[in-house]
Amino acid sequence: MLGKARVITPGVPLVTSKRIPASKVASEIDRLETAVEDTVRELRAMRDAAGKKIGGPIAKIFDAQLLIAQDQEFLRQVKEEIASGKRDAAYVYDSLVKQTTEPLSRSAEEYMRQMVIDVQAVAHRILLNLNGYAKESEQQFPAGTVLVGRSFSPNDVLVYRQRRAQGFVVAEGGNSSHMALIARSFLMPIVMVKADDLGEIAEGERLILDGSAGEVLINPTDKDWTAYQKKRRREGSAIITRIKRLPHIPPRTRDGIPVGVAANLTLPGTVEDILAEMNIPVGLYRSEFLYLKHNDFPDEQTQYEHYAQIAERFSHTTVAVRTFDIGYDKVIDTSGWPAEGNPALGWRGVRATLDMPEVFRAQIRAILRASYLHNLKIILPMVAELSEIERAKKIVAQEKFSLRKKGVPFDEKMPIGIMVEIPAAAMTADQMAQKVDFMSIGTNDLTQYTLAADRMNNKVSALYNALHPAVLRLVKMTVDAAHRHLKPVSVCGELGGDILALPLFIAMRIDQLSISPNRIFDVCRAVSRIDSELTRPLLESVLSSGSLQSVVSKLERYRKAMENR
Numbered sequence: 001m002l003g004k005a006r007v008i009t010p011g012v013p014l015v016t017s018k019r020i021p022a023s024k025v026a027s028e029i030d031r032l033e034t035a036v037e038d039t040v041r042e043l044r045a046m047r048d049a050a051g052k053k054i055g056g057p058i059a060k061i062f063d064a065q066l067l068i069a070q071d072q073e074f075l076r077q078v079k080e081e082i083a084s085g086k087r088d089a090a091y092v093y094d095s096l097v098k099q100t101t102e103p104l105s106r107s108a109e110e111y112m113r114q115m116v117i118d119v120q121a122v123a124h125r126i127l128l129n130l131n132g133y134a135k136e137s138e139q140q141f142p143a144g145t146v147l148v149g150r151s152f153s154p155n156d157v158l159v160y161r162q163r164r165a166q167g168f169v170v171a172e173g174g175n176s177s178h179m180a181l182i183a184r185s186f187l188m189p190i191v192m193v194k195a196d197d198l199g200e201i202a203e204g205e206r207l208i209l210d211g212s213a214g215e216v217l218i219n220p221t222d223k224d225w226t227a228y229q230k231k232r233r234r235e236g237s238a239i240i241t242r243i244k245r246l247p248h249i250p251p252r253t254r255d256g257i258p259v260g261v262a263a264n265l266t267l268p269g270t271v272e273d274i275l276a277e278m279n280i281p282v283g284l285y286r287s288e289f290l291y292l293k294h295n296d297f298p299d300e301q302t303q304y305e306h307y308a309q310i311a312e313r314f315s316h317t318t319v320a321v322r323t324f325d326i327g328y329d330k331v332i333d334t335s336g337w338p339a340e341g342n343p344a345l346g347w348r349g350v351r352a353t354l355d356m357p358e359v360f361r362a363q364i365r366a367i368l369r370a371s372y373l374h375n376l377k378i379i380l381p382m383v384a385e386l387s388e389i390e391r392a393k394k395i396v397a398q399e400k401f402s403l404r405k406k407g408v409p410f411d412e413k414m415p416i417g418i419m420v421e422i423p424a425a426a427m428t429a430d431q432m433a434q435k436v437d438f439m440s441i442g443t444n445d446l447t448q449y450t451l452a453a454d455r456m457n458n459k460v461s462a463l464y465n466a467l468h469p470a471v472l473r474l475v476k477m478t479v480d481a482a483h484r485h486l487k488p489v490s491v492c493g494e495l496g497g498d499i500l501a502l503p504l505f506i507a508m509r510i511d512q513l514s515i516s517p518n519r520i521f522d523v524c525r526a527v528s529r530i531d532s533e534l535t536r537p538l539l540e541s542v543l544s545s546g547s548l549q550s551v552v553s554k555l556e557r558y559r560k561a562m563e564n565r
Contacts, residue, residue, distance in 0.1 A: 001189050002228055003144035003166050005205045008152070015127060018088040025083050032078065032089040035129035039069050042125065068122045074100070090130045097123040140164045146209055148201045157182045158292050167209045169216050171195040181444075181494075182266050182289065184211070184516050191216045240274045242521035249278055251524040253506060257532045260512030261524060262320075264492065271517045272313065282319040283514025284379070284440065284492045285310065287363070288326050297324070297359050303366035311373050318375045320440070320514075321367055322419065323360070325349050325381040345449075349382020349419075354391055364399045371411035379440055383418040383425050389435045392416075419492070421445035426474040429481035439482045440514065443493030447471050466495040467552060469545045472504065476543060479508045490514050499526045500555045506532050507539035529562060 020028055047062030074096070081092045101116045140163050147165050151172040157179055167189040170179075183190040189211025201207070201218055208217040208228050217224060250258045262283030263275050275282070290298050290306060298306075310319055326348060353360040367378055380392050393416060403410055420426050421442030433439060443466045448455045450471050453463035475491065482489035490512035495501055497519030505513060506527070515523060538558050545551045 001144070001146075001167050001209045001211075002225065003146035003207050003209065004142070005148045005169070005201050005203060005207055006141060006145050006165075007201065007203045008147050008149035015090050015094045015131065017091045020082075020086050020088055022086065025086070028082050028089050029079050031130060032075070032082070032093065035089070035126050036069060036075065038129045039122065039126045040066060043069060043122075065118055065122050068119055069126065090127055093130070094123065094127060146207050148198065150195070150198065152179050157186070157188070158289065161186055161188065167191075167211065169193060169198065169201065169207070169209070171198045181264075181516070182286075184518060186266070187271060187518060240271060243271075243274050243278060243280075243517075246278070246521060246524050248528075249280055249524070251527040253527055254529060254531045255533060257506070259506060259510075259527045260490070261520060261527075262490065262512050262514040263517045263520065264514055265517075275517060276313045276317075279317045280520065281317040281512070282310070282314055283490055283512055285319055285321045286325070287321055288324045291324060291326060297362075300362040300366045303363060304369045307367055307370035307376065311370050311376050315373055315375060318377060320377040320379050320417065322379040322381050323350065323363055324353050326352060350380045350388050350392060351382060351384070354388065357395070360392075361395060361399060364396055365403065368396075368399060368403055368410040368414065369408060371414045372409045374411045374414075376411065377415040377417060377438070379417050379419055381419045381442075382421065382445075383432070384422050385424065386428070386431060386435060389418060389432065393435070419445075420478050421449070423450050423474060426478045429478040430484065433482050433485040433487045436487065438487055439478060439489045440492045441475055441478055441489065443471065443475065443491060443495035446474060446493070447495075450474060465548050466493065466498070467501060467555070468548045469543065469551055472551070473543055476508055476539075479510055483509065488512065497523055499523065500552075500559060502526050503530055503535040503555075503558060504539050504542060506530055507535035 043062050043066050047066070078089070078093050078096055081087070081096065082089055085092065097119060101119050104112050104119075105116045141160075143164070143166075145165050146167045146169060147160055148169045151170055152160070152168060157168075165188070168179075168183055169191050171193055172195075180190050180192075189209045191209055191211060191214055193216060205219050206225065208220050208224065210216070220228070250260045252258050260281075262281040263271075264284040264286070265272065265275075265282050266286045266289045287303075290303060294302070307321060310321075347355070353363075364378075367376060370376060378396070380389065383389060396416065400410065400412070415437035417436050417438035417440055418425065418432060419440050419442045420429060420432070421444070423446070425432055426441075426446065429439070444455060447453070447464060447466040447468070451463055451465075451468055453460040455464050479489050488511040490496075491505060491510055492514040494516075496505070496513040497515035499522060502523065513523060538554065542551050542554055545554065
């Protein structure tokens with residue numbers, strides 16, 4: 001796409017070093033005390049709200065933060081430094097917090113590092129109450145605006161999309177980050193660059209963004225700009241046009257084997273109508289972005305209306321609704337959620353919603369009520385053990401009983417499946433498969449958990465690759481287990497849209513590839529060129545590999561051989 005850069009700096013407390021006269025010391029200390037009082041009031045309100053919404057254990061986090069905010073010894077030091085150094089309250093408070101937390105952050109003890117997170121959260125709020133920060137305008141961006149920033153949250157993507165941003169250039173997050181997945185689901189190009197390169201992009205500079213190639217051209221020449229404009233006009237609405245040209249859904253291999261293809265969706269977007277028209281199933285509907293849209297867990301009726309609308313639009317095919325997969329990395333107001341050093345390994349997915357029974361029950365009721373067309377399914381995310389499935393199914397059964405008593409129609413046989421995205425789930429897939437109606441392999445999380453490589457961390461991005469033989473063996477293990485118990489299994493993740501991996505999935509006899517809409521055409525076209533019989537020796541060879549490099553080399557050789565046939 002063609003656009004102009006808008007450089008976004010995250011909202012941070014305004015802290016500057018300002019000298020104050022002796023006559024202002026008393027008023028500066030008064031400002032500090034007022035900011036602390038405001039913070040204490042806010043934390044108490046959050047504690048009470050958390051106790052009602054989430055539960056006592058989470059409310060206790062705010063008790064700890066309240067103690068930090070009211071630490072009289074620390075506040076005495078801040079006041080003394082204001083008086084002796086003649087500096088403003090925000091600067092002194094921020095400086096002393098950094099002096100305190102720096103040695104703690106290097107501690108080998110987890111609870112000490114957690115204390116740092118709590119101290120910083122309190123300090124952030126006190127500094128905001130002292131000085132605040134400039135709030136960004138909510139006006140729509142000019143046409144062709146490309147947002148440039150170190151990183152953006154999932155909620156940022158939704159908000160900036162509403163303000164008509166067209167694409168993103170970022171330095172952190174990775175192609176499998178939640179932010180990147182959402183942007184692509186809205187057909188918004190996103191390009192990852194090095195942090196140093198990000199600094200070279202100036203406000204208002206012209207950019208050419210190629211999301212498919214992962215490239216950005218900064219300040220292109222007039223010749224490049226004109227050439228890309230012509231290319232864009234030729235392609236038009238490329239994704240929609242290409243999907244309409246597909247001869248078969250599902251596509252078939254050269255020897256006639258059907259390969260199921262479905263779409264991953266977030267919120268209604270431009271591509272949804274063509275998917276419904278072509279009867280392409282929704283293999284993953286990310287319900288948590290209803291939360292992001294409403295800035296809170298939406299009530300049952302709001303959810304029901306949304307799910308019913310989706311079910312009706314895709315009335316001739318199926319929609320798999322994933323229950324809220326919310327964690328500290330996705331919540332809008334993190335003050336109502338436990339701060340976690342590594343949210344990916346923390347309180348998220350089904351483990352969080354089972355601890356919030358009212359939230360979970362409201363969602364289950366809404367999905368059940370919307371299931372009257374018999375085309376909805378439920379997927380439970382982040383399942384690690386059988387007891388989580390059993391607890392969730394018990395709640396579903398209870399809500400069915402309640403609706404049945406009220407005479408509310410719903411699908412009595414609505415399928416319930418799980419996301420297999422934790423190695424523990426893959427390794428116990430035989431047992432899991434007996435408790436569910438289908439399984440969906442989430443390769444993005446499965447990869448980071450298997451390789452201990454955070455998909456949001458650029459420093460280990462070279463290690464994060466779903467083609468690693470360990471990941472592929474877990475995928476194969478899960479597929480075999482599901483099929484032994486006659487349960488359908490899909491791949492739901494970026495790997496599902498990787499043409500290089502496609503022959504492996506065909507050899508494994510995976511029932512469905514649930515992928516980003518912008519990958520559907522390429523995957524369907526590639527399926528038609530593959531002979532399934534020739535993929536089996538390749539799969540055996542790849543699974544016997546001992547390294548990522550070996551896997552990639554074998555897949556590249558296979559691809560070149562197919563191209564030369």
